[in-house]
Amino acid sequence: MKTIPDKDILLFKSCLVNVEYPGVESSACYIFDKVGVEYYVDKRQSCCTGLGHYYDLFDQLSTTALAARNFHIAAKTNHKNIVTLCATCYAILKKTVKILNYNEDARNKVNTILDESGLPEMEYTQDDMDPSKNIFHIAEILFNKRDEISKYITVDLSEFKIATHHACHYCKVHYNDTIEGVREPNLMDGIVNAMGIDTIGWYDHKRVTCGAGFRQRFTNKEISLAVTSEKLEVLEDKNVEILLHMCPNCQMQFDRYQPYIEKKLGKKFNIFHLNITQYIALAMGADPYSVLGIQTHTVPIEPLLKRLKQKYDLKEDNRLKTLKSV
Amino acid sequence: MKTIKLDKNPLKLVKDVLNDLKASPDLGIYKCVQCGMCASICPGASQTEYDPRDMIRRVLENDETIIDDETIWDCFSCYTCNSICPSGNNASEVNQILRQMSIEKGEGAQKIKDFCAYGDSFMEMGIGSIPNEFFNVMVKDVGNKYMDLKVNIEDIRTDLGLGNYILPKESTDEIEAILDNSGFKVRLEKIKRCKK
Amino acid sequence: MSKAQLNKNKSNLKIGVFLCRCGGNISDIIDMEKLRLSVKAEVIEEFENLCSINGRKIIRDNIIKKNLDRVVVAACSPITHEKTFQNYVSPLNPYLLEMANIREQCSWVNPDNITATEKAISIVNAAIEKVKYSQPLVPILRKTPNTAAVIGGGISGISASLSLARQGIETYLIEKEPTIGGSMVKVGKLFSPEKLAEECAMCLLNPLVNEAVQNKNINIITNTTLKSAERRAGNFNLLIENKARKVITDRCISCGNCAEVCPVEVKDSWNEGMTIRKAIYKPFSQAVPDVYTIDPENCKKCGKCQDVCRMDAIDLTMEDEIIPMTVGSVVIATGHKTFDMNKRPEYSYGRHKDILTQMELARVMGVNGPTKGELLKPSDGKVPQRVVMIQCVGSRDEKPGGRKYCSKVCCMVAIKHANVIKQHYPDTDVIIGYTDMRTPGMYEKYFKYAQSNEVRLIRGRPGEIEEKDGIFIVRLEDTLSKEPLEIETDLVVLSTAMEPSEGTVDVSNILDVGLTEELFVKEKHSKIKPVATEVEGIYVCGTAQGPKDITDSIVQANAASAKVSELINGGVELEPFVANIDNSKCNLCKKCIDVCKYKAAFIQDNMLSVDPVACVGCGACLWECENNAIEIIGQTDEQILSMITGMLKDKKPDETRIIAFLDSVGYVSADNIGINKINVPSSIRIIKIPSMNRIMPKHLLHAFNMGADGIIMGEYPYNPMYSKTKEKVNGLKQELIKNNINPDRLAFYKVYIPYFRGLANKFNKFNNQIIELGKIGSKIDS
Incomplete structure (x- = not known):
């Protein structure tokens, strides 16, 4: 079992969390503050290039050079343990560290690029970062702190039937570093179980992709959503009410497109989509709007909240009305 | 009939793929036994004409037409093939390298x-x-x-x-x-x- | 003769040197006259064919008449004629002969008369110098006690025990379960190499078991495991632990009344957990010994069994017992286990009752199994419409938890079960999903037989099994039609990998026997020394060594018992060139024990001892010994140093000389250079050393001091100590730097017998490199 840190953490911003589900980040901070995880967010940090990388737009060298810059920021601020909110950031950063460590030629090229860009201080030296000891996904940190987390649970979520969707780019890219199962991922199930709540555990399609497939959602929408639909149907058959996510891209695929798929198939899926951070924060008593950020969700979370003993000041369909209109 | 011609560099395409910056040092293309386990769990294969096993076969056979084959653009990059390949290969990674080759040739850029x-x-x-x-x-x-x-x-x-x-x-x-x-x-x- | 005496007298030793012309093979190139005049000895004789009967007469007459103490024969390679000349020096002790190889390694590789003669002189000188330090020796004869322990009572252990016992060897057959029989009793039917039919496993095994019971040379000890083992000069002192059966074997009549009243129900491992048994039980009806056993983990000690036992055979107070035993040899037959399906959860094993392993299917189809031999689905007791078998589950799989190897028997097991199903249930469709069907040799006929029985084959490795509305969906790609495929079925059978059992790993650790990467017992040389482990006197057979079928297991069992028998009956005569300990200097630091991959050194009664049978005299231990308490007989420091002296003492100022230390493989390879008449630089002087581990800094420094310009070390890479040698070469180079000698003057090469041309090339290349570096002591060195 690998060692998972709880300090010196650079909480790595994600492009999709930033503008789609910012509540994932605020929930993460909320949990970290409660259970005493020391972290830092740096406004200079650039995006990992992940989406562009898997659109095949970014070349590996450019992705690696930008990663070296982010690694420099992490090292300079003494927060070398990078923790990502997104599975693609996790896989991209691990891959770049590996390349920078084993491929001398690529390392030299990256360093030349940094030199030519007037950033010689950012040059990468072999083994500056360790792919297994410095790059983590937030779900790993939460798993490591699961017993601590369980002490802060104030809201009872046990009445919901819960399933987990483990992100492909966490489980399957660098599978030797994956904890709690690759072929039957149970990382999030482990966290939820520690909170005293059961999940449905294994279900057919558990390890299947969300279907986003990067370019596929945009250029091959029908097949992309066919994959998503298959998974939703299996979950609906099992009467699952909450699907937990650990990657904003998966969350988008399910949350944004569930109503679209419902319309297309002419059936209703009664499934809420929450990120594992949002789910924990909710259980810890966090506010749904100012911490979880449920106002950014497409499948409304309010019906879920109504079923809780805890009473919330729900904004229902008007949650964005008080703000600017288009 | 297809002929395997006498060729000084019959494994050129595999070697090019293996020499790519993206290729992991342990990328096991040569070890592929064409068992089809990758294709059996591939969302691309179940929904489209994409076949990761056949893609690997064509790379091993030095069939450069695979680079311009439309089907390689149907991979979801979900890496399920990578996580289960019993032979230590990674079709997902090979796919990404082939796409880059296609982009460099110009066709893939579109x-x-x-x-x-x-x-x-x-x-x-x-x-x-x-x-x-x-x-x-x-x-x-x-x-x-x-x-x-x-x-x-x-x-x-x-x-x-x-x-x-x-x-x-x-x-x-x-x-x-x-x-x-x-x-x-x-x-x-x-x-x-x-x-x- | 003590060493002190030997040294004192060595200048007075009478040495006879006999030069062979070899019908011109030597004398056409070498100036025999000059050679004769250049060496100093009591007697120097020259003869046309020394190996002839007349040659023998000359040597023997001289030894007797001139009272010679030592003999040097300068002729061909010792590889071809050393044994002959050792006979010719009688009445001298054969180890007081030294051969100078002036044919293969001189006249045949050096066409130039002058340099060849110079080389011959130094080769003869080296032999003279060395033979002064030779001691009379006798070959080592090992006798092993007439007892053996066989660990594991499956088909391999039973077969090995029977073979040993039939040869009169007293055998202890040790089994951890309450009964012997192993996996073979569970599989029901067997496939055979020749027959196109399945045979009854129990019917074939039972006579063997009965013979084992009746043979007075076999002691069957069940419910027992190996606890510890010590090696004592060819013997093994074992401690075994006998778990209390709590049933008195002599009294139990196996009536079964006890089990009827026992209230505790547990899953029955005999039926792969598909049925239940009681806490007091007999594994199966033909179990040997034929008695009941209490499973202490589950027994609640209620005493009901005691109440009904009319024989008064149950003793709940019975305690575990530790038993010491001494045996001459050990056979490991600890078998295998099957793959843990938790590592491949996508096949949903354990989630559904109707997904079975092949072993579970064997039990279902066994007439003594849970359904009395009927193929009924565990979920609903109905005959399946279709059976899909999945091959290579856990085998040929590089992913974490997987096994990289082919488990060898699964194709045949699947075909066997498919045939049995098709014979009894022709309406049940059988599909085998495979990557490669591996049915080598005669098994191919059985494969064809299955095809003719309408067993269907689809080429593809399934990625997952799903369940939908009570039907399984096996997902695979039909790789021959390039079609993603979903096969509906109501029974799935997984052909799971064979893995080493826990017992295999535990027993090997206790016996200090090496394991392979996959944790099977490692053979000394998997190609030419099968069934021998790294430890002399310990052998392996059956699936403890690797996946195999029953036939191969029996073959190996017989081979292992033959090796045990060899040790006992023939004894082994071995060259006495092994490590010798000076116990007055030894501080028992055990470093030599740690370094020895042959496991030859051990401590007995507070004294370090070397098992002369195991020791190969490689010399790795000498490096570790701080007190210089170890020497290698036949390769003492004096002998090595004197050979170096002999090779270099007449070196001229303008001459280049390179010492090549070669191991026995390298030495034969160098002979092959000569046999093929390939030229070698005249600078090369070859000294044979059993292992490069023996070469220490003092030897190299002595050679450089004596004027060597370069040194080559050549070793065969597939010997157990090779990695150690490689490490040491770097240390040797550092030592040279410390002494202001350019480390490039030392080269280390891999040598192989057939690649003699490569070795000749290396000699040439290194010679050129040394000429470029210049003479030893030139500027480049400081």
């Missing part, structure tokens, strides 16, 4: 032209964004509330106690310089210029 706005945004802000064309489709699919969300994102972030996600000017200058010197800028322009 396939990704529509994504260029992501690159522009990255060059400018250090963050990528969904290209407009696709964004509009999403608004149509998801509904107007999706547009509302985008318009109000700054305020929502403020409510959540999160800072501005836009990078400081100093940083975006650094990123632009890096992407200029890495060749990305030229690459992006080249892709934009390609004809559909």
